[in-house]
Structure formats: C-alpha cells, structure tokens
Amino acid sequence: MGRTLAEKVWDDHVVRRAEGEPDLLFIDLHLLHEVTSPQAFEGLRQAGRKVRRVDLTIATEDHNTPTIDIDKPIADPVSRAQLETLRANCAEFGVRLHSLGDVEQGVVHVVGPQLGLTQPGTTVVCGDSHTSTHGAFGALAFGIGTSQVEHVLATQTLPLARPKTMAITVTGALAEGVTAKDLILAIIAKIGTGGGQGYILEYRGEAIENLSMEARMTICNMSIEAGARAGMIAPDQTTFDYLEGRDHAPTGEDWDAAVAYWKTLRTDDDAVFDAEVVIDGTVLAPFVTWGTNPGQGAPLSGHVPDPASYEDASERFAAEKALEYMGLTAGQPLRDIKVDTVFVGSCTNGRIEDLRAVAGIVEGRKVADGVRMLVVPGSVRVALQAVEEGLDKVFKEAGAEWRHAGCSMCLGMNPDQLAPGERSASTSNRNFEGRQGKGGRTHLVSPQVAAATAVLGHLASPADLSDAPATAGV
Amino acid sequence: MEAFTTHTGRAVPLRRSNVDTDQIIPAHWLKKITRDGFEDGLFEAWRKDPEFITNRPERAGATVLVAGPDFGTGSSREHAVWALQNFGFKTVISSRFADIFRGNSLKNGLLTVVLPQEAVDRLLDLTEADPTAEITVDLVDRQVRAEGVVAEFELDDNARWRLLEGLDDISLTLQNEGDIAAYESVRPTFKPRTIQA
Numbered sequence: 001m002g003r004t005l006a007e008k009v010w011d012d013h014v015v016r017r018a019e020g021e022p023d024l025l026f027i028d029l030h031l032l033h034e035v036t037s038p039q040a041f042e043g044l045r046q047a048g049r050k051v052r053r054v055d056l057t058i059a060t061e062d063h064n065t066p067t068i069d070i071d072k073p074i075a076d077p078v079s080r081a082q083l084e085t086l087r088a089n090c091a092e093f094g095v096r097l098h099s100l101g102d103v104e105q106g107v108v109h110v111v112g113p114q115l116g117l118t119q120p121g122t123t124v125v126c127g128d129s130h131t132s133t134h135g136a137f138g139a140l141a142f143g144i145g146t147s148q149v150e151h152v153l154a155t156q157t158l159p160l161a162r163p164k165t166m167a168i169t170v171t172g173a174l175a176e177g178v179t180a181k182d183l184i185l186a187i188i189a190k191i192g193t194g195g196g197q198g199y200i201l202e203y204r205g206e207a208i209e210n211l212s213m214e215a216r217m218t219i220c221n222m223s224i225e226a227g228a229r230a231g232m233i234a235p236d237q238t239t240f241d242y243l244e245g246r247d248h249a250p251t252g253e254d255w256d257a258a259v260a261y262w263k264t265l266r267t268d269d270d271a272v273f274d275a276e277v278v279i280d281g282t283v284l285a286p287f288v289t290w291g292t293n294p295g296q297g298a299p300l301s302g303h304v305p306d307p308a309s310y311e312d313a314s315e316r317f318a319a320e321k322a323l324e325y326m327g328l329t330a331g332q333p334l335r336d337i338k339v340d341t342v343f344v345g346s347c348t349n350g351r352i353e354d355l356r357a358v359a360g361i362v363e364g365r366k367v368a369d370g371v372r373m374l375v376v377p378g379s380v381r382v383a384l385q386a387v388e389e390g391l392d393k394v395f396k397e398a399g400a401e402w403r404h405a406g407c408s409m410c411l412g413m414n415p416d417q418l419a420p421g422e423r424s425a426s427t428s429n430r431n432f433e434g435r436q437g438k439g440g441r442t443h444l445v446s447p448q449v450a451a452a453t454a455v456l457g458h459l460a461s462p463a464d465l466s467d468a469p470a471t472a473g474v
Numbered sequence: 475m476e477a478f479t480t481h482t483g484r485a486v487p488l489r490r491s492n493v494d495t496d497q498i499i500p501a502h503w504l505k506k507i508t509r510d511g512f513e514d515g516l517f518e519a520w521r522k523d524p525e526f527i528t529n530r531p532e533r534a535g536a537t538v539l540v541a542g543p544d545f546g547t548g549s550s551r552e553h554a555v556w557a558l559q560n561f562g563f564k565t566v567i568s569s570r571f572a573d574i575f576r577g578n579s580l581k582n583g584l585l586t587v588v589l590p591q592e593a594v595d596r597l598l599d600l601t602e603a604d605p606t607a608e609i610t611v612d613l614v615d616r617q618v619r620a621e622g623v624v625a626e627f628e629l630d631d632n633a634r635w636r637l638l639e640g641l642d643d644i645s646l647t648l649q650n651e652g653d654i655a656a657y658e659s660v661r662p663t664f665k666p667r668t669i670q671a
C-alpha cells in the first residue's frame with residue numbers, strides 16, 4: 001500500500017523503532033527563541049550535557065523584543081533578563097544566534113524559511129506551537145515543549161508516537177479577493193479547534209497548489225489552531241523555485257540530489273488517510289472571527305451568531321462567554337464592528353507579500369480617525385525588502401506606525417498591547433482572551449481585511465472601499 | 475521527574491471548554507527563566523474574580539482538576555504545566571486534551587487523564603455539589619474512582635511505565651546512542667546545516 005507524504009517523511013527519520021515504544025525520530029533542524037529555551041539550557045547544564053548538533057540548531061530573538069527604540073536598553077527588566085539569558089546560553093553552548101539588531105533577526109518561523117533552512121522532507125522542531133508553519137515546504141514540523149527542547153538539544157532526536165493523517169482537500173480555485181488566511185479560518189471554523197487533534201494535516205487540491213509559498217505558510221501556520229500536530233503541503237516547483245539560491249539551500253550536485261528526493265515527497269495515489277475533509281474553495285469569501293478562539297469565525301458578510309443556535313451545550317456556553325468578553329450582541333452584522341487598533345504582522349501574515357497586499361490597499365488613503373495601525377514586519381529581511389520597495393513610506397503616509405521586526409502585538413509580551421476593552425483587527429493567529437493585552441478584544445483577519453478595516457474604522461474588505469483604485473485588488 | 479502511581483485528592487471542577495494556555499498562564503509570565511514560581515499566574519485573569527472556583531475557601535488544597543473538553547489548546551508553553559503543578563495539581567481530567575499540552579504534562583509527571591465526557595460530567599456534578607468529595611486517579615489500574623463513579627482510562631504502556639518509574643526521557647534516549655550515531659553517519663549531504671561543523 002502507498003504512503004502519505006507525512007508517513008514518508010516520518011519513516012525517513014526513524015532512528016530506532018521497537019515494539020511498544022514510540023519511534024525515536026531524528027531532528028534535522030532545531031529552532032530556538034528566548035521564551036521556551038532557558039529552562040532547557042539549565043537542564044543541560046545541571047546534567048553536564050552538551051548540545052549534540054550545534055550545526056542543526058539556530059536561535060533568534062522575537063517574542064520579547066521591542067519594536068521601537070531598539071538601540072536603547074530594553075525597558076522591562078524581566079524581558080531583558082530573558083534575552084540576556086538566551087545570549088549567554090548560546091555563547092556557552094556554541095549555538096548560532098541572531099540577536100536584536102542583527103540583519104537575520106526576526107520571528108523564528110519567518111527566519112527559518114527565508115534562510116533556506118526549512119527544506120522539504122526535513123524534520124523541524126521549535127519550542128513554539130506555530131512551528132507547523134514550516135510544513136508549507138513539505139517538512140514535518142511541529143511545536144514542542146521545553147522538556148522536549150532539552151531532549152533535542154541533548155540528543156538531536158525525539159521519541160514520538162506517530163500521529164494519524166488527515167487530508168484537507170480544497171477543490172476548485174479561490175475567488176478573487178479570497179486569501180490563504182480566509183481559507184484557513186474557514187477550515188478551522190469547519191473542523192473546530194479540536195478537529196485536527198492527533199493528526200498531521202495534509203492540505204491538497206487545486207486551491208492549495210495555486211498558492212505561493214508565503215500563502216502556504218499562512219495555511220500551515222494555523223494548523224495548530226485546529227488542534228493538529230502539524231500541517232503539510234507537498235513540495236512542488238513553487239517550493240523549489242522559492243528555495244533555489246537561498247543562503248542554506250543546497251547547491252550544485254547537492255541541489256540536484258535534493259530536488260530528486262523532494263520530488264518523491266508526494267502522497268501515493270493508493271495511500272489511505274485516516275480522515276478526509278473536502279472543502280469547496282470556490283464558495284469561500286473573506287472570513288473573520290467574532291469570538292475568543294480561532295474556530296469562532298464567519299464570513300465577513302455575516303452576523304454575530306446567536307449562542308442559542310448551538311445544539312452542543314459546551315459550544316453554546318463558549319459562544320455566550322465569547323460574546324460577553326468581546327462585547328458583541330447576537331445578530332449584529334460583522335461589518336458594523338468598529339475597531340481601535342489594526343495589527344499587521346506575526347508569523348501568520350508578517351511576510352513581504354502580506355505587507356505588499358496591505359500597502360496596495362492603504363496607498364493614497366488614510367487610516368481612519370481614532371484608529372491606530374501597527375505594521376510589524378516578521379523579520380529584519382522583510383523590513384529591508386519593504387523599505388526597498390517603498391512600502392514603509394506608503395504605511396507612514398497613510399498614518400500607520402512602521403515598526404521593527406518581532407512578534408509584537410501577536411502576543412503582547414513586549415510593550416505593544418491592547419488596553420482593556422480595546423478592539424483590534426489582527427492578522428495574527430490567536431484571538432484568545434487577553435492574548436493581545438489584558439481585556440483586549442481580537443478579531444482575526446487577512447492582511448487585505450486588516451487594511452480595509454484600518455481605512456474605514458470597522459471590519460471591512462477592500463471591496464467596501466468605494467473608490468478602490470486598480471492596484472488595491474478586490 | 476516525580477513518579478506517579480496513584481493519587482487521591484479533592485477536586486476543582488472547571489466547567490469550561492477550550493481552556494487555552496493563555497488562560498492557564500498568560501504570556502507575561504513566560505519571561506521567567508525558572509521552572510517554579512508560576513502558581514500565582516495560574517488562571518490569572520479569571521482569579522481576579524473572588525468567586526472564581528480556585529478562590530473559594532472550600533477548594534483550597536484541591537489537587538485534582540476536572541475540566542471541560544479541549545483543555546490546554548493553544549501555545550506549546552510548558553509553563554502551563556508548571557503553573558498547574560506549582561499551584562498544587564497532581565492530575566487533570568478532561569474528555570480531550572490538546573496534543574502538545576498532553577505531551578508536556580506527561581513529561582513532567584502531571585497525569586492528564588482522558589475520560590468519556592459523560593464520566594467527566596459525573597465528576598463535575600459530584601464535586602460541584604460536594605467540595606469535600608475525593609477523586610482517586612489510579613495509574614496502576616488505569617482507573618478513576620469517586621463516589622458513584624468508576625471509569626477506566628487509557629494511557630499507552632510506554633508512557634505509563636515512564637510515569638510509574640519517574641524516568642527521565644533523555645537518559646533513556648542516550649542508551650540508544652549507537653542508533654543515533656548510525657543514523658547520522660548515513661544522512662544525505664544535502665541536508666541543511668546552520669553552521670559548518
């Protein structure tokens with residue numbers, strides 16, 4: 001019987017397989033950041049262990065880093081201590097680190113792919129749940145906890161039970177103006193925040209094949225919001241083209257050998273998935289969340305749902321709680337929801353294509369009165385590219401704040417936070433209570449919706465901008 | 475890691491689904507660089523409410539958390555497990571856990587017990603009605619017992635054995651050093667490297 005993409009990559013990394021034990025998997029790439037690594041390094045130190053493969057390990061600073069005044073000392077002493085701890089640990093153990101101010105610094109899931117380190121058929125781990133992002137390359141990539149970070153540092157392996165596989169097939173082409181973010185939000189709303197639990201998802205079908213690498217990353221990034229262990233997309237010419245010439249992409253004979261191997265990384269026709277979901281891509285529209293988990297979403301043209309309409313008691317209760325927290329009433333049109341803040345950034349939508357899309361919409365327009373718009377590039381490289389293309393000027397002229405790279409308001413560990421009761425349209429991935437600041441209310445949206453929302457002051461899509469210039473798309 | 479065999483204690487019934495890791499331990503707590511001292515951050519936002527269940531005097535010293543489905547969704551932060559343990563919980567019962575949270579919990583000796591929703595509901599009813607009711611989680615027999623409730627749970631033999639013995643994963647893996655070295659010796663040369671070793 002044939003094998004799925006996930007099974008192929010898994011099998012190629014089994015170091016040891018024994019009856020009654022989880023497989024021991026080799027890890028090709030280990031990404032580190034300041035938040036989930038200090039206790040792991042401390043564990044190594046206490047046990048007198050070394051990092052087994054510093055050549056497969058790389059660290060960056062992202063979660064705590066400020067996005068303004070980066071040349072000044074970090075004001076929050078606790079954040080500063082955490083960054084200093086990472087620097088000391090990397091120096092002591094010989095791990096490559098890209099610190100604040102370095103040209104390769106940025107959100108860990110933006111940095112790996114842009115360096116060409118994330119490659120098809122590799123295993124990638126990081127102490128961060130959005131490691132699923134790297135699955136866009138046909139890598140098996142998943143978030144791990146700090147104990148596992150320590151385990152990988154010490155052994156370059158992880159004992160893991162193989163998850164089941166689920167195919168998510170998106171048929172047909174997406175309509176104009178429908179983005180990868182809308183698609184993944186719609187998928188999560190359909191299968192639920194627990195729908196992917198225990199599975200590695202494989203996104204396939206025409207709509208997926210048509211996506212750019214960056215859009216594929218947006219999809220795989222949010223696999224975790226459906227509860228999945230990982231999300232993957234089979235590598236194809238789009239993948240190879242993206243990788244070729246990047247810093248760490250193979251060259252010469254190695255490139256040919258690599259591509260030959262990568263081409264084998266497709267689910268066999270006779271392979272069987274443990275579960276299958278089919279989504280008609282042609283009927284999708286811009287999608288936003290109204291609640292406090294990423295599964296609580298609806299088309300932008302819709303309304304805030306009535307909790308009473310849920311049959312399941314715990315879902316009904318969750319919807320009631322969500323409306324209360326979000327300050328919304330059942331039946332309210334989603335387009336009527338006014339925001340105070342628009343956040344463009346994060347490992348979901350902080351790459352250059354996202355910034356271009358936003359710039360295309362706000363160009364020649366103004367951010368609405370009373371709305372603050374933050375544009376935070378996912379990495380320094382993304383920022384430099386944006387500056388080269390003049391996007392920073394477009395943002396500033398529209399009245400948005402152009403910031404330094406990092407996680408920023410995605411989780412509010414740095415000073416970029418919502419105040420209690422403030423409402424944002426955010427291109428990030430989590431709308432949990434308090435995620436963007438205590439009492440803050442988050443609506444997850446695509447970059448295009450974020451941009452139109454910034455201009456109009458309420459949730460909106462570019463199509464709502466009556467004077468939409470040709471460059472703005474739909 | 476502390477071994478887990480069997481535990482009996484009073485419960486905190488938390489009748490909420492989708493309790494995500496941002497609720498269990500908010501992000502600003504993640505700046506700490508130790509594994510302890512997270513108890514005050516547990517459910518921090520909810521605990522501002524004096525009526526929140528963990529603030530009730532009759533729940534003081536409870537060690538068993540009974541929660542709604544999809545407990546531990548969201549981020550991979552192991553701090554969520556440490557916070558629960560620092561607060562005094564030994565075990566969490568739910569009908570569904572997020573995968574990463576579950577993996578993290580078992581690595582730290584916090585036993586996450588999956589029971590059918592109907593059994594969880596009975597435990598919630600029981601412990602809501604009677605704060606002194608005790609729940610026993612028996613890993614040897616893979617059974618949860620409380621007044622009027624006996625429910626079996628599953629946990630794979632390997633994870634169970636490591637919990638019962640309190641074994642550290644890294645030492646176990648390092649016993650297979652030969653296998654790791656053999657794998658490394660045949661890895662293709664085109665695989666990426668972060669630095670030239």
Ligand code: SF4
Nearest residue numbers: 130346347407410411
């Ligand atoms: S951008 Fe947000 S989701 Fe991504 S790694 Fe940073 S905090 Fe996590």
